[in-house]
Every structure is written in structure tokens, then in C-alpha cells.
Amino acid sequence: MDLEDARVTVVGLGLIGGSLALGLQPRCRGLTGVDPDPKTLELARQAGIQVRELEPALLGADMLILATPVRESLRLLQTFRSHPPAVALLMDVGSTKRQIVAAMEALPAHVAAVGGHPLCGKERSGFQQAEAGLFLGSQFVLTPCSHTTPEGLRLAEQLVSALGASILRMAADRHDRLLAAASHLPYLLAAALMGYVEPLGEQDPALWEVVASGFLSTSRLAASDLTMMVDILATNQDMTLSALSGAQAALEQLRKLLADGSTGQLREHLQPLQQRRLSFQDRRGFMHGA
Amino acid sequence: MDLEDARVTVVGLGLIGGSLALGLQPRCRGLTGVDPDPKTLELARQAGIQVRELEPALLGADMLILATPVRESLRLLQTFRSHPPAVALLMDVGSTKRQIVAAMEALPAHVAAVGGHPLCGKERSGFQQAEAGLFLGSQFVLTPCSHTTPEGLRLAEQLVSALGASILRMAADRHDRLLAAASHLPYLLAAALMGYVEPLGEQDPALWEVVASGFLSTSRLAASDLTMMVDILATNQDMTLSALSGAQAALEQLRKLLADGSTGQLREHLQPLQQRRLSFQDRRGFMHGA
Numbered sequence: 001m002d003l004e005d006a007r008v009t010v011v012g013l014g015l016i017g018g019s020l021a022l023g024l025q026p027r028c029r030g031l032t033g034v035d036p037d038p039k040t041l042e043l044a045r046q047a048g049i050q051v052r053e054l055e056p057a058l059l060g061a062d063m064l065i066l067a068t069p070v071r072e073s074l075r076l077l078q079t080f081r082s083h084p085p086a087v088a089l090l091m092d093v094g095s096t097k098r099q100i101v102a103a104m105e106a107l108p109a110h111v112a113a114v115g116g117h118p119l120c121g122k123e124r125s126g127f128q129q130a131e132a133g134l135f136l137g138s139q140f141v142l143t144p145c146s147h148t149t150p151e152g153l154r155l156a157e158q159l160v161s162a163l164g165a166s167i168l169r170m171a172a173d174r175h176d177r178l179l180a181a182a183s184h185l186p187y188l189l190a191a192a193l194m195g196y197v198e199p200l201g202e203q204d205p206a207l208w209e210v211v212a213s214g215f216l217s218t219s220r221l222a223a224s225d226l227t228m229m230v231d232i233l234a235t236n237q238d239m240t241l242s243a244l245s246g247a248q249a250a251l252e253q254l255r256k257l258l259a260d261g262s263t264g265q266l267r268e269h270l271q272p273l274q275q276r277r278l279s280f281q282d283r284r285g286f287m288h289g290a
Numbered sequence: 291m292d293l294e295d296a297r298v299t300v301v302g303l304g305l306i307g308g309s310l311a312l313g314l315q316p317r318c319r320g321l322t323g324v325d326p327d328p329k330t331l332e333l334a335r336q337a338g339i340q341v342r343e344l345e346p347a348l349l350g351a352d353m354l355i356l357a358t359p360v361r362e363s364l365r366l367l368q369t370f371r372s373h374p375p376a377v378a379l380l381m382d383v384g385s386t387k388r389q390i391v392a393a394m395e396a397l398p399a400h401v402a403a404v405g406g407h408p409l410c411g412k413e414r415s416g417f418q419q420a421e422a423g424l425f426l427g428s429q430f431v432l433t434p435c436s437h438t439t440p441e442g443l444r445l446a447e448q449l450v451s452a453l454g455a456s457i458l459r460m461a462a463d464r465h466d467r468l469l470a471a472a473s474h475l476p477y478l479l480a481a482a483l484m485g486y487v488e489p490l491g492e493q494d495p496a497l498w499e500v501v502a503s504g505f506l507s508t509s510r511l512a513a514s515d516l517t518m519m520v521d522i523l524a525t526n527q528d529m530t531l532s533a534l535s536g537a538q539a540a541l542e543q544l545r546k547l548l549a550d551g552s553t554g555q556l557r558e559h560l561q562p563l564q565q566r567r568l569s570f571q572d573r574r575g576f577m578h579g580a
Binding site for chain 1: 409410411413414428429431458460464465467468469471472473475476477478479480481482483484485486487488490491494496497499500501502503504505506507508509510511512513514516519520523524527530531533534535536537538539540541542543544545548549551553556557559560561562563564566567568570571
């Protein structure tokens with residue numbers, strides 16, 4: 001089976017699931033969306049997506065994509081143990097992968113499954129933010145496991161290509177370790193910044209007048225959807241804590257350098273970090289605040 | 291005297307000084323730029339800016355704007371003690387204000403001076419990034435001092451208005467305290483993030499493949515010009531250290547919440563911070579990564 005012959009069901013029509021639905025609909029035999037929220041269903045219908053209840057949507061699917069928050073995906077995978085879907089590929093798009101892949105491996109042996117994680121996002125969440133082109137030019141991690149069949153993997157790769165993204169294949173463990181540093185830690189730093197300034201702004205509201213682009217950039221991730229983020233932190237707790245401790249050590253090192261007052265040493269420490277960060281300046285979508 | 295009658299000299303033609311020169315040139319009687327870098331002077335000349343050596347540029351000026359890194363501005367102000375410029379207004383545009391204002395107050399009594407700080411910036415520095423519209427819609431802090439005359443303040447206000455920015459008047463001490471939290475701390479958080487991930491990326495270069503928009507946003511300030519940043523940190527050391535300690539405490543609080551494993555408490559802690567950050571989403575230039 002190829003993607004163009006497949007009936008695809010997407011469970012969860014938020015930013016990522018909605019964008020998957022919009023992007024895949026013209027590239028597959030039929031697409032069905034599932035979501036518990038009536039407003040989301042109405043928006044999806046208006047955008048031309050066929051929506052159904054979970055059970056009938058599962059029955060008719062060749063490919064099943066879970067685009068729910070990680071712990072909801074885990075709950076669904078748990079129910080699939082006794083009622084496995086008869087699909088050519090079961091996939092998820094959650095931001096942490098070890099627990100998902102473990103839950104896939106706990107399914108009956110005939111269920112072909114692969115973990116997925118598209119590395120893209122937006123300021124705001126929800127179907128109203130969804131767009132078919134969201135994945136264009138971005139990386140899409142696939143984390144194969146013992147339940148990944150050659151046909152399933154091929155379908156997953158066709159899906160990534162259809163969305164205009166690049167495939168990055170890696171083990172779930174490595175994914176979670178890298179993403180703890182590249183994504184979950186930045187979220188915590190943004191939240192800590194907001195946690196520090198919030199009471200200051202109550203003392204002197206002029207603070208909110210002087211926040212400019214730098215502050216907005218550093219704090220941006222603190223606006224992330226909380227259900228999604230808390231699920232991510234809870235399902236990657238050990239590696240996120242390890243990244244957080246590492247960042248705390250890096251911050252303490254900066255504090256000492258600043259307190260010592262040697263601007264020469266401070267500059268020497270900052271220089272390679274500046275150079276590394278400058279090397280990303282021209283990368284995908286960055287200049288447009290993506 | 292009004293801005294339109296004034297001959298303006300801008301010392302330092304980087305991003306901010308260059309943008310001031312381009313923005314003010316059509317609004318004043320004559321504009322002269324000063325910079326030590328021959329390449330910058332060539333670019334400025336090509337953009338129609340008249341460039342001169344510092345001494346003749348000072349002699350002909352009615353308004354003198356220091357757009358050099360803070361410690362270079364302090365050095366210039368030191369030389370003005372024995373050779374005060376005969377201007378209607380001396381102003382600076384540095385990112386910290388207490389030491390600048392103290393140096394202005396140490397000048398002979400007849401020198402009219404005011405501190406300034408435009409709250410805007412860009413990814414990259416240098417005259418090649420300068421543009422007349424850089425200040426449009428942004429806030430421009432003015433920090434008056436004992437050397438600020440009514441005429442000088444009026445000229446400074448005309449300058450801010452001519453650039454399309456809004457005036458935010460406050461004491462230097464309050465400015466430095468607020469900016470430590472709103473700007474200098476975010477820089478240190480971005481640098482700490484880069485400091486933590488740099489060795490991880492050397493161990494596993496796939497890290498650089500998985501950095502997406504969230505990481506790029508949080509780490510953006512680490513690419514800032516180092517001469518500018520080190521001067522800022524050195525001249526606002528006490529308040530930046532205090533902000534840094536506050537952020538370290540906020541980060542430790544997050545670490546404990548995450549380690550405790552109560553997702554309910556974690557979410558309760560994050561929720562007001564998310565709401566505050568969401569309230570900024572639609573502010574000036576943010577969606578374009580400014």
C-alpha cells in the first residue's frame with residue numbers, strides 16, 4: 001500500500017493534527033479527523049475535513065495517526081492492547097518518544113507502528129492555527145521500534161515527504177535526550193524568566209513597558225500550550241531534569257564570571273557560544289519568528 | 291533651537307548609531323557621522339551620510355549623540371570633562387544608564403545632557419543592518435539628570451518623535467533595575483542555554499539537527515554583539531547579578547516541582563506565567579522575529 005491508496009485517520013485536530021489533516025488530505029485516498037472538542041470539529045468541517053467519532057474512524061483506517069497530547073496517546077495505546085486497530089501503520093506525532101515507543105511495543109505483534117515527531121511549531125495552538133504548509137522544510141523525526149515493519153516505515157516516510165519535511169531517523173532514547181536539551185530545557189528557561197519577572201512587574205508595572213524583542217524572544221516558549229508541555233515534561237522527566245541541572249551549572253558559571261568582574265574572561269567564555277548561535281541565524285524560518 | 295535647525299553629530303555608526311543617522315538626516319539641518327572603522331565609514335558614505343573625524347565633527351555640532359558601546363561612551367564623557375563640547379544637547383543611546391548619567395553629571399555645569407536608550411534591536415549588528423525605520427513604534431527611554439536643561443530635554447523629545455518612537459521617561463536607577471530583568475537577564479539565560487548545549491552538540495552532532503524554532507527563539511540573544519553586551523554587564527553588574535540570582539531561584543523552584551512529579555502543581559505554577567506571556571503575543575514587531 002502507498003499513501004495515495006490509504007485511508008488516513010488523524011486523532012486530535014490541534015495545530016499539529018489539524019495541519020497533518022490539511023496537508024495529507026489531497027495526498028491520500030481519504031482523510032478522517034477525530035477530536036473531542038465540538039468547536040474544533042466545526043472548524044475542521046468548515047475547512048473540508050471529514051470528522052467522525054473515534055470508533056468508526058478507527059474501523060475505516062489504513063493509517064492511524066495519534067496527534068493528541070503524549071499522555072492521551074499513551075492512554076489510547078493502552079486501549080489498543082485489547083482492541084488493536086487493523087491498520088497498515090499506527091504512528092504518533094508526540095514530542096517525547098520513549099514511553100510512546102514502549103507502549104507501541106506492548107501492542108499485539110501484528111500492529112505495525114512507528115513513533116514520529118515533527119520539529120515545528122507556532123506561537124499559538126489549536127486548529128485555527130493549522131496549515132497544510134506547517135511542516136515544509138522542517139525536520140520530522142521517526143523513531144522505529146520492534147513493531148516497525150518495512151511497509152509501515154515506507155508509509156511513514158511517504159507521509160513525511162508528502163508534507164515537505166525531511167526525515168531524521170533515530171532511536172527513541174536518543175530523541176528524548178536530544179530534545180530535552182533542544183526543546184524541553186528552553187521551555188523551562190522561558191518559564192523561569194517569566195516566573196522571575198512576574199512579581200517584579202506587579203511591583204513596578206513599567207517593567208511591561210520596557211520589554212522589547214529580546215525579552216519576547218527568550219520568553220516565547222512560556223506561552224506554549226500547558227496540556228502539551230506538562231505531558232512532555234512528565235514523560236521525559238529524567239532527561240529534562242538532567243538538562244535542567246546542566247543549565248543551572250552553566251548559569252552558575254556565568255554568575256561567577258560576572259561577579260569576578262573580569263570582563264576579559266567573561267568575553268572569552270561567551271565568544272564561542274556567540275559564534276555557535278550566529279551559525280544558526282540563517283536557518284529555516286527563523287527570521288520570520290517561526 | 292529645534293531639531294530641524296540643529297547640526298547633529300552621531301558618534302558610532304553601528305546598528306543603532308547608523309539607524310539614528312539615517313532616520314535623523316532628513317529631519318535636521320545637517321548630520322555628521324563618526325566611526326573608527328574604515329569599512330563602516332565607506333558604507334555610511336554610500337548611504338549618503340557625511341562622515342568626519344571626531345574633533346571636527348564635535349566642533350560643528352549642535353546636538354551630539356554618543357552611539358558607542360557604554361564603556362567607550364564613558365571614556366568619551368571623561369575626555370569631555372576637560373574639553374566640553376559646545377552643544378545644545380549631549381545625549382547617549384547606551385543600554386545602561388547609571389554610570390552614563392553619573393559621567394554626564396561630572397561634566398562642567400553648562401553642558402546640557404540627557405541619557406537615552408531606544409528599546410529596539412535586531413538579529414545582527416553593524417551599519418549594514420541600519421535602517422531609518424528601526425525605532426518606529428518602539429519605546430525610547432530618556433533618563434534626565436541634574437545636567438538636563440528644559441531646551442535639551444525638548445530637543446531629545448523632538449529626536450525621539452522624529453524617529454517614530456514613544457518617550458518613556460524614568461530615572462537611571464529605575465531604568466537599570468528594570469532592564470536587568472527585561473534584557474540583561476534574558477541575555478544570560480540565552481548564553482547559559484548555549485553554554486549547556488555546546489558540549490552536548492560536540493558529543494552528538496544530531497543535536498544541531500533537532501534544534502527548531504523554540505530553541506532558536508530562546509537562544510537568540512546569545513548571538514548579540516559581545517563588545518556591547520560585555521559593556522552592558524560590566525556597567526550594570528550589581529543589578530544583573532541580582533536578577534540572575536532571582537532567575538536561579540525561579541529555575542530551582544521549577545526543578546523541584548518537576549522532580550516532585552506532581553503534574554497538577556507544576557501546571558498550577560506555570561499557568562499564570564503562560565497567561566502573562568500570552569498577553570504579549572500581539573505586541574510590536576514580535577511576529578516578525580524583531
